[in-house]
Amino acid sequence: MKLTKVMAIAAMGMTIVSCNNTQVKSKANLDTYIDSVSYAIGLNTAMRMSSDAAAKELDLDLYIQGYSEGIDSTNTTLIDRKDAEQIISKYFQKLRMDQMKKREEDMKKKAEASFKEYKEENEKFLAENKTKEGVITTASGLQYKVIKEGSGDAPKTTDKVKVHYHGALIDGTMFDSTMDPQKDPAEFGVTQVIKGWTEGLQLMKPGAKYKFFIPQELAYGYQQRGPVLKPFSTLVFDVELLEVMPSTPPSQLGDGHSKGDGHGH
Template sequence: MKLTNILAATVVGLSIVSCTNGQFKEKSSLASEVDSVSYAIGLDMATKIKANFDEMDQDLFVQGFKNGMDSTNLLIEAKDVNTILRTFFQKKQEEKMKQMQEEQAKKAEAEFGDNKKAGEEFLAENKTKDGVKTTESGLQYLVLKEGEGETPKATSRVKVHYHGTLTDGTVFDSSVDRGEPAEFGVGQVIKGWTEGLQLMKPGAKYKFFIPQELAYGAQQRGQHIKPFSTLVFEVELLDIIEPLGQGHSKGDGHGH
């Protein structure tokens, strides 16, 4: 259930409170259409809350209703209600998302664990080759040609030519093959690209060997990039457009 729907259900509850007078009296039957609608609203709200907040303290829930009716003995100021609800349910959503990602990662690990191991073995051997440098994050790179000038920042846009392959040489994307450079924000791409581009100067050409954790991790991207894939890119930095939006044309961005 979305946060907006949860908050909406809460607002309905508070509306019921504001329209209710006197003590709660339980009824055993519904005598009119208004009775049925009133009961249905309460039942619907309870169902939504029950599905999304099973930790609820029902005594405090009722106390909040009663305090809201007479606006006395409030334990929380009215202006803080939305902030408290939003903060709590956003945290719950983040926890749920994290749990889902962990479950997906475990599933991918079981199915594509060999792919992960192969990537690790490739990188372990590759780092011993002449000219290959390894950064603290684990990114490996080989300088094919150095450039001149300033390096880009994470907020820069860059124009590049690139050729992307798997460790077995399978090509999955290439601006070189398309014959058209790509333009995108340095901070809008996978971690390996973001880090690697900031090592380069215009005119430089590097070869990046990107560990899966700096690429797409447990995700599958397209037909060729399986979960835990180590990626290899030859990247030529053609130009830096810096910073974003200062007098230079903008491209559509790039999904690497």
């Protein structure tokens, strides 16, 4: 007998006992080795399933009915047998997503309680900063200031970019930078970064220098990122866009050029 069938029988046994079904005859003794194995598998499965959220939600009557009708291939079933695994898979996927969402909500509540004053401090900074000369605020809440404009085509979401940047908190604490003379520029896809960066980069043209003021909603939110980046941190970046590198090879751009990146370089 396949293990899956053994486990199904054991699970059914656990369910029937949970239902207190009077048609099931309980035994006071384990007379044979198979009696012991049968009971042990049922007991073990029950212990495994007792903490499972899915087990708590199951309609036990339908659970038993499904097993009873499915054990004999000649029986008519309420759903097509071939659809059973897909239904189960979708359910557990939803269950995992719900559990993940619950964990995130709990973590956010905990962070909001622990970093309430820090969050308010960052919100106050952004409220005051948006009124300063030269600061532009987008619909998403991203704030930026143009230090120097560039020329050419702004990057698209499918492109890669080469940049120099300096990242700091609102109090000036630096947490990351490539502007050290000994460091190389950073290269990454436009969508491989936080939302504030993705939006801000698409406002720039090669050669441009911007200052980004990225609210926590477009950065790391309630998450702690290392020892410096606290939950709800506003991130302030000095960014220089050095180069835009399209994801499509130049030979496939259809512009007749065999070299270059399609952006006038």
